[in-house]
Amino acid sequence: MNVRIGIAGLGRLGRVHAQNLLSSVPDCSLIAACSVIEEELQFARDILRITYTFSNYEDMIRSDLIDAVFIITPSGFHCEHINLAFKYGKHVFCEKPIGLDVHEIKQTQQIIQSNQELVFMLGFMRRYDESYRYAKSIVDRGEIGDITLLRCYGIDPTSGLESFIAFAKHNFSGGLFIDMAIHDIDLVRWFTGHEISQVWAIGKNSLYPELDALRELETGAVMMQLDNNTIALIVAGRNAAHGYHIETEIIGTKGMIRVAQTPDKNLVTIMNAHGVIRPCSQHFSERFRDAFIEEAREFIRCIQEKRSPQVTAQDGLQATVIALACQESYEGNHLVQIDYI
Amino acid sequence: MNVRIGIAGLGRLGRVHAQNLLSSVPDCSLIAACSVIEEELQFARDILRITYTFSNYEDMIRSDLIDAVFIITPSGFHCEHINLAFKYGKHVFCEKPIGLDVHEIKQTQQIIQSNQELVFMLGFMRRYDESYRYAKSIVDRGEIGDITLLRCYGIDPTSGLESFIAFAKHNFSGGLFIDMAIHDIDLVRWFTGHEISQVWAIGKNSLYPELDALRELETGAVMMQLDNNTIALIVAGRNAAHGYHIETEIIGTKGMIRVAQTPDKNLVTIMNAHGVIRPCSQHFSERFRDAFIEEAREFIRCIQEKRSPQVTAQDGLQATVIALACQESYEGNHLVQIDYI
Amino acid sequence: MNVRIGIAGLGRLGRVHAQNLLSSVPDCSLIAACSVIEEELQFARDILRITYTFSNYEDMIRSDLIDAVFIITPSGFHCEHINLAFKYGKHVFCEKPIGLDVHEIKQTQQIIQSNQELVFMLGFMRRYDESYRYAKSIVDRGEIGDITLLRCYGIDPTSGLESFIAFAKHNFSGGLFIDMAIHDIDLVRWFTGHEISQVWAIGKNSLYPELDALRELETGAVMMQLDNNTIALIVAGRNAAHGYHIETEIIGTKGMIRVAQTPDKNLVTIMNAHGVIRPCSQHFSERFRDAFIEEAREFIRCIQEKRSPQVTAQDGLQATVIALACQESYEGNHLVQIDYI
């Protein structure tokens, strides 16, 4: 069975998904695209050679042309776009976060749960990265014993800092934790299988102190206590001089694992007057190139095999709840207990 | 334009190519397969769902069903299969080596050269590996200065040694240098742009001394002098306890580069009672997974854009000439001058 | 001038100091030793060939035989032994911590300050480790910009865990933070030049849950907010399967530094069926062998050149105050503000 796909949103990340669907995901056809930006539609037609383009999401989603949708729209629209897709009986792949408002997410979660025949998948692509899967399998086989501590770094390269500052002067990203740390929050829950009870988040603005007033951060950190006393440390930032630094450490009673201890770009080592050098990944699309492909392949397989992906709406909800608690903790500079109902 | 492809040979490497063509190479269709082994054809039909299967190469190659062929047959048939493909006007992708007999290769080379409208590409896939390309671009930009020395390791994992020994008792692989070192010989020529003048090859059989009489080697080494005095050291072997060790070093007057100094499997580091551990690649299909995809994509693009791949029949010829000289040097234990006419 | 030294305490660490003084520190003579354990005195006479041995500290310290003392006695005696040394006009090298009681430390600090002609040095040996000094010089030259975050790991090898458990059943170590994290607390203050304002400490006992009731921890973590908003993360533990894991990271606005990202034992890499392996340091006396020598040499030079070491009694006081705050935070599971008066 060939799955016919429409994509909503063709910004930077949307284009990554679109190109993967066209070149590296078997058994599907990307035949429709929608965007409110005319230039993106032009890109869809001219470069990607996508047949059907729409400037209105509902026009695309209600058509019979497609079986499934990739939602890569701004986070604030995710819930609405998921709801519509379910209304018209389409399978949904949605980029993280599932939403920005907890109440709205819960409503969407209910819609998802009452349509089990449709596949819903959330884009926590790290779970499909080869190195993370390898680490997870080591943990699951018990080779490092009981997990006592996780450390997750997610630091964007300095090259993007200026444009973030320009953006932040006029927009609120939701804060560092929902904007950046949400992948790491998901990793903590995925690796441990436990929930987070309590958080303390702090941060420092050094180059751009004006960010303080905007509730934004160059560098932030959270310490988390899980419901079984496991410790989690998250560092999120927007200013890694060397590149796109995504590193995860899992400490267990029998051993430790590090995923991407350094953000190696490839297998090349250079020795010159600066020393022994490993070049670094510079972008999420470089580091997670294969993970984006794998998650899209898994989405198609789930549709074909009528099964559910491992990432659920609940995972999206919990990660958002925790990220919001981190922001609250940072703004108030106090411990925040996570209230699960 | 969609390129219709037939594949000849569906052994271990043939299946890698077939699966890549089906899942990761746009603008082509793998629609035909041929093999003298019925089980391989069954695999083609049942698992790969390839429509047309042939037990005779010429039947496939002369049909109008296909535009191009992937030749993954035993090395001794390569020239014959290339010749036939050109006779029937098909583009050719051929696995290394181009052949085992210098005279026969030269004839095939002439056929290739007199059919410039057809694309011919040889499977030196390392040239399409991301890390090798990155290294090559550093060299080409002059960042390490003039190349003075190359060191190339190509060592198969111990896991395959027993089956090689069983094979070697009844077959001659052509010797370690043509069987294993040919990729490294190509790298030496590719990185330097120079030809090899003189070689001395030696080797040691330690676990299986009976290999001496069979002209085979567990571990061998060649020192090469290039026409501009550049030095090349090649180590080939069949017994790396840790995995598939393919490492290349380029020493220049301004710096050194190492490609895959250690054969890291992924980005995971494990710390346990054994120490700090990096797991290793175990197989060529793991290490060069993306390189095989890239070379196939390049082959299709060359057909579409009517241009020639960078790997030529001449590259295949030279690598074979040099590998044979290494074997001669090893067997006679003396220096061998390479005779280019 | 040759400095005549007496050493108080010849346990594991005392012997390290004694042997260094005898073999690797010029311009001094270790001529006296004192201990309440007869076996230690025997070791001093028979193995170290130290001339004068004492079973009473005051007997040694008031004698005219020595110019200076190395105090390696149990932490609870440090202040008393320092006070006596100053009373009798001896230079003092004292192991960390300076003491366990803040009030007592402050009294000792006053005695030290009113005897400026005598050298007092505290054993924060990491400050004399070559790698830490190299990192510090990079930071001080501004090469990584303004420090935003520090991460300090201090994890003892699993090999010592059983004996700690046996010890903990009958003694209180003071808790994980004063026992283990005090070196890391000093590093945070040393690298940043700032004071710690607020801490939250948590921990997990997984193998030995009975430690909960004993106020001890297998693994603990502290997040610290400094007075300029710099973030510090400290992980302390007693259960590193791979060895003695002391790692320090300094993140700045222009770059990051890691000291001992992995606890490499030496320059050897092994490749075998387990993968690519770096063996690990197993003990503080292995990892900091040269640092212990360097600090002793510096102590002698300070006496000779009549100058003060960079590690002051104030450094010892502050580190203790903060470690106690961490323990309080852990026990109460709440944020603790550090109260400096």
Next chain:
Amino acid sequence: MNVRIGIAGLGRLGRVHAQNLLSSVPDCSLIAACSVIEEELQFARDILRITYTFSNYEDMIRSDLIDAVFIITPSGFHCEHINLAFKYGKHVFCEKPIGLDVHEIKQTQQIIQSNQELVFMLGFMRRYDESYRYAKSIVDRGEIGDITLLRCYGIDPTSGLESFIAFAKHNFSGGLFIDMAIHDIDLVRWFTGHEISQVWAIGKNSLYPELDALRELETGAVMMQLDNNTIALIVAGRNAAHGYHIETEIIGTKGMIRVAQTPDKNLVTIMNAHGVIRPCSQHFSERFRDAFIEEAREFIRCIQEKRSPQVTAQDGLQATVIALACQESYEGNHLVQIDYI
């Protein structure tokens, strides 16, 4: 027993030895120095505070002031200075090489052998380096099986190249192999316990082609066949942009070992705009600081315990014979069989 030492030669390496003897080697006193360079004697008196200085070697060696001598004079004088020391009954530590002329070395070897009551030790300090010893112990325990191949790199940093060129215009160093590769030749013999049968040496002068005529090399390589077919590859050079690159690899049937795969200066990793960087050792005195101390300590212990060091005059002789064969092979560009009689 305290060993009274005189040192002959206080150049760069002589000063390393002198300072070690003064600060880090117990049970000895460096009390005499001799040099034909007045400035060196002044350094001995003023900086090292050595009591007795001599401008004539024989004056020092025949005096009753000393029990042993450190010979750090130019290589061409080593044999003569050893002979004299033995004549006057002094223990001898001599820097490598033992000499430059095979006949002369053999005569000295006889003198050494007929004075077994005197300790003779040759300065192959790598054998006393912690990492090399660790590697040797792994090999000796059989953990990597039978050795099939060794690879030894010895490349001086670029920083010294200019001064070598200036030197080479007026002096002959003996050639790259005796000047640089002799340590690596010793390592090959030490690790394998076998002798070298045949060598081919080549080289390339790229920055300074005028070196061709001077029989000198910027970069050279030797391939060696040992008497049990073990393979050895040696790369020697004078132009490593990143630092002092001394690397040794031992490949066995069960595993591989690398000593100093990269010439890490310390345990610091830096991440900045250049990538992930490990700083490098820049000089032999930095890389082998502890090895020089260890060999001196071993020399003193051998005198005290009346036993022989593991490095013998025979080791010195063989290494010289092989280095000369390498130079001959390079100059004639042919295989050279080593003739042992």
